[in-house]
Amino acid sequence: MEHGGDIYTEGILKGREILDFSSNINPLGVPESFTNNLNEAVKAVEKYPDVEYRCLKKCIKEYLDFSVEYFKSEAYNEKSESFISEKDIILGNGAAEIIDLSISCFKKVCIVVPSFIEYEKNALKWRCDIIYSTIKKDMTYDYEDILLQVKKSEALIIGNPNNPNGGIINKDKFKKVLDFCEENNKTVIIDEAFIEFTGKNNFSFLEKIKNYKCIFLIRALTKFFALPGIRIGYGVSKNDELIQKIKSKQNPWNINCFAEIAARYVLKDRDYIEDSLKWINEERKYMILNLKKIALMEEVYNTYSNFVLCKIKDLNCDELYKICLDKGIAIRKCDNFKNLNDKYIRLAIKNRESNNKIIKLLNSLS
Structure with missing residues (x-):
């Protein structure tokens, strides 16, 4: 499967229960x-x-x-002045629709890779010319190369945090890119579908839209609020021309009433948000620490999201996938991410009981 998360083929359709480490959904489940x-x-x-x-x-x-x-620091100030209006927001049937239609507005795009494979698929579907900027070996962004490549493009597509490695954009190093794009009428599409998992560290570029019309942010309720079946995402930008272009390509009534009610309540659910941040802070540290102790792992990359990219040795990802599936666990093979090979896997971060199961299994293979 292209995206992982296929609990049907070898699971539900065969009457088996699969523990899905390929899908990066908040294990706290659907908010009450x-x-x-x-x-x-x-x-x-x-x-x-x-x-x-x-x-x-x-x-x-x-x-x-x-x-x-709230996500800027522990010192939450509820009295900040609003700079966002409803006209800055465009709704989509999941972030996937927003990603797809935003890319459709350009003829030449720069994609930072490895990254969510739908960026490239959408660009190819819309017959865009694609220029690539490659992440460094340590899975951090190469800002000089991004700036070089974006000069040849109309738009840049980048994840914050990025999928599959969970890296975030360094705001200071990215400023040159933003300044260039703002001055030269280029668009910076920043996919923040996983941004809430980064916690109270001010990693989002939301506040930057005040001064950068070039920024187009994409978010969703899918991951953090554990609502993949609801299909609701949204874009945020001060670029009204781009908002209207995307809107003109949409069908009416693209958001159903269940998605609307979900958003109305979960986005105000402070207890769920707090509990989720407490969970990810604890389990991310626990998962990385224990994965690094496993002999099978050649490299465990630092992450700010709810998943971990790992490079394995002795086995390839297909072999490890089959071993894990036989034990009732699904992992994400990463050989279909551009510039990654069959030595890479991605593991979701789940609750302690589930995390211990995958750690125990991987340890047994060393």
Whole structure:
């Protein structure tokens, strides 16, 4: 499978339960703030959603206003002045729709690789010319090369944090790229689908949209709020021309009433957000520490997200995948990421019980 997360072929369809380490979903599960209010969505089923999604955009705007300060540091200041308006937000049927349609607006794009494979697939589908900038061997961004390559492009596509390695963008080193793009009418598409997992460290570029019209941020409720089946994502930018271009390519009513009710409640669920950050802070450290002790691992890369990229030795990813699947565990093979080979795997970070299962299994193979 291209993306991992296939618990059907060898699992559900064969009556087997698979522990899925290939899918990077918050193990705290669906927030009760959504499930407790499902009846509102059921009542709304018999009518069309508001085609402009005014209430939904208002909820997202309020969440973004909150998150600017909340994810900046432990000293949360609720009184910050808002710089985001509803017209800066465009909604999508998952982040995938926003990624796809934003790429469709350009003829020549620069993609930083390895990265989410849909960037390249979408660019090829829309017949874009693709220029690549390659991440360094230590899986950090090569900012000089990014600047060099973006000069030949109309738009840059980059993850923050990046998938599959979980690296984040260094704001100071990236400033030259942003300044160049702002001055030369180029677009910087920053995929922040996993940004909440980075915690209260001010890694998001949300606040930068005040001064950089070139930035187009993409986010979703999929990963952090454990709602992959809901399919809701959104883009944020001060570039009204790009927002309107994307909107003109969309079908009406692309967000269903269940997604709208989910957003209305989970984005205000401070307890769920706090519990999630406590979990990821603890389990990320635990997972990395223990993976580094396993003899099978040649390299365990630093991550700021809820997954870990590993380079293995002695086995290739296909062999390890089959061994793990026989034990009821699915891992993510990474040989289909550009510039990665069959020695790379990605593991989600789950709860302590699940994390111990994969650690124990990998240890047994050493």
